[in-house]
Amino acid sequence: MALKISPETYVNQIDNSWPDGVKKTRQRVEIYNILSTAKEPLSAAEIFARVLENNKEAGYAFSTVYRSLLAFEKAGMVTKSVLVSEDTAVYELNSGKIKHYAVCLKCHKKISLKGCPLSNLRPVLSTEGLEDFMVTGHQIEIYGYCKNCRMDMV
Amino acid sequence: MALKISPETYVNQIDNSWPDGVKKTRQRVEIYNILSTAKEPLSAAEIFARVLENNKEAGYAFSTVYRSLLAFEKAGMVTKSVLVSEDTAVYELNSGKIKHYAVCLKCHKKISLKGCPLSNLRPVLSTEGLEDFMVTGHQIEIYGYCKNCRMDMV
DNA sequence: TTGGTTGCAAAATGTTTGCATGACC
DNA sequence: GGTCATGCAAACATTTTGCAACCAA
Numbered sequence: 001m002a003l004k005i006s007p008e009t010y011v012n013q014i015d016n017s018w019p020d021g022v023k024k025t026r027q028r029v030e031i032y033n034i035l036s037t038a039k040e041p042l043s044a045a046e047i048f049a050r051v052l053e054n055n056k057e058a059g060y061a062f063s064t065v066y067r068s069l070l071a072f073e074k075a076g077m078v079t080k081s082v083l084v085s086e087d088t089a090v091y092e093l094n095s096g097k098i099k100h101y102a103v104c105l106k107c108h109k110k111i112s113l114k115g116c117p118l119s120n121l122r123p124v125l126s127t128e129g130l131e132d133f134m135v136t137g138h139q140i141e142i143y144g145y146c147k148n149c150r151m152d153m154v
Numbered sequence: 155m156a157l158k159i160s161p162e163t164y165v166n167q168i169d170n171s172w173p174d175g176v177k178k179t180r181q182r183v184e185i186y187n188i189l190s191t192a193k194e195p196l197s198a199a200e201i202f203a204r205v206l207e208n209n210k211e212a213g214y215a216f217s218t219v220y221r222s223l224l225a226f227e228k229a230g231m232v233t234k235s236v237l238v239s240e241d242t243a244v245y246e247l248n249s250g251k252i253k254h255y256a257v258c259l260k261c262h263k264k265i266s267l268k269g270c271p272l273s274n275l276r277p278v279l280s281t282e283g284l285e286d287f288m289v290t291g292h293q294i295e296i297y298g299y300c301k302n303c304r305m306d307m308v
Numbered sequence: 309t310t311g312g313t314t315g316c317a318a319a320a321t322g323t324t325t326g327c328a329t330g331a332c333c
Numbered sequence: 334g335g336t337c338a339t340g341c342a343a344a345c346a347t348t349t350t351g352c353a354a355c356c357a358a
Contacts, residue, residue, distance in 0.1 A: 023312065023313070023356095023357065023358080025312095025313065025314080025356075025357070027313085027314075028313090043347095044347085044348080045346095045347085059314090059315060059316085060314090060315080061314065061315045061316065061317095062315095062347095062348090063314080063315075063316085063348085063349075064313080064314055064315075066347095066348065067314080067349095068313090071313095080238055081238065082236045082237060082238050083236060084234055084236050084243075084291070087323090087346080087347080088346085088347065088348090089238075089347090089348090102281075102284055102287055102289070104287075111281065111283050113281050114282075127256075127265065127266070127267050127268045128268075130256055130265050130267075132300070132304065133265065133296075133298055133299070134299045134304050135256070135296055135297070136259070136297060136298040137238070137296075137297055137298070138294070138295060138296045138297065139238055139294070139295050139297075140294050140295075141292060141293050141294075142287075142289055142291075142292045143289070143290060143291055143292065143293075144287055144288045144289040144290040144291070145287070145290070146287055147286035147287065150288050177331095177332065177333080177337065177338070178333095179331075179332070179338060180331090181338080182338085197322095198322085198323080213339090213340060214339090214340080215339065215341065215342095216340095216341095217323085217324075217339080217340075217342095218340075220322095220323065220324075221324090221338075221339080222338090225338090241322080241348090242321085242322060242323090243323090309358100310356105310357100310358090311356105311357100312355105312356090312357085312358095313354105313357085314353105314354085314355070314356085315354085315355095316351105316353095316354105317350100317351095318350085318351085319348105319349080319350070320347105320348085320349070320350085321346100321347080321348075321349085322346090322348095323344105323345080323346080323347100324343105324346095325342100325343085325344070325345085326341105326342095326343085326344095327340105327341095327342100328339105328340095329338105329339080329340080329341105330337105330339070330340095331336105331337090331339080332335105332336090332338085333335095333336090333337100
């Protein structure tokens with residue numbers, strides 16, 4: 001259950017982009033490639049759909065996607081987010097810069113926020129009782145309605 | 155689907171604590187009371203468990219909890235959070251001050267953060283393409299391992 | 309070789325929905 | 334009285350798991 005490496009640790013070794021301890025298989029490489037070319041965080045279902053596009057005949061299991069993502073997450077290669085605005089978890093590669101999104105509750109469009117306010121979180125992290133808390137990750141989500149969907153609502 | 159009132163709007167009318175348009179029923183009042191005395195955000199299952207403690211014999215449906223929470227959410231009375239560190243959504247009353255938590259991935263203890271860094275988010279919200287985005291809410295989650303669970307891991 | 313990984317199917321979990329009954333305003 | 338909420342059960346969607354066969358190291 002425990003994450004072995006925090007995203008920050010992984011980012012520092014992103015040059016040798018496949019960490020030791022994560023066995024390289026055909027399926028995992030493919031999932032990794034899909035994530036690395038994605039412009040948005042993807043759900044397991046979306047990843048699976050893209051796998052099937054490439055592997056029409058080859059057998060492929062949904063559970064493999066989940067298990068691979070779990071392995072990636074444990075290794076700090078991938079960050080999982082669970083958003084109020086989505087009904088499924090989404091995953092993205094730890095690229096070095098942390099990303100957060102504003103997500104439309106209606107059309108689910110994700111607008112990438114510039115920067116991460118975590119730097120401003122340091123005072124927040126000085127909360128009493130949090131001194132010995134080992135932070136391995138965080139997520140920030142802003143939700144609401146995008147311009148188009150706002151207009152539709154009127 | 156659309157939230158009618160944003161949390162901020164609701165907070166301004168928290169004195170008359172039951173908004174018009176939300177029908178008052180025995181079940182909803184009970185759920186409201188449970189939320190108002192909770193020290194942490196609760197999942198639907200946790201709320202349901204507390205309901206059953208009070209109503210051992212009376213019939214009560216799980217779906218009522220979900221439907222009531224949805225009604226509360228639409229009315230801006232309640233905020234729903236979906237955390238990486240939990241496998242279920244949690245709900246809390248909009249008390250006027252927005253709360254965020256650091257959650258232990260192992261024991262699930264929630265440490266309430268002091269303050270909300272959203273004020274520092276204004277520059278982030280000036281992202282291109284976000285000018286006309288109507289923000290109805292946000293969630294911030296910090297996850298990792300608390301002091302006790304860190305020690306257990308060694 | 310050998311332990312970890314995969315495919316498959318089934319199970320587990322959390323949440324939503326249809327419908328008849330019942331309660332609120 | 335009419336409308337909306339509830340109880341119940343069944344449906345749904347997502348995610349997890351058991352197990353035998355398989356593959357990478």
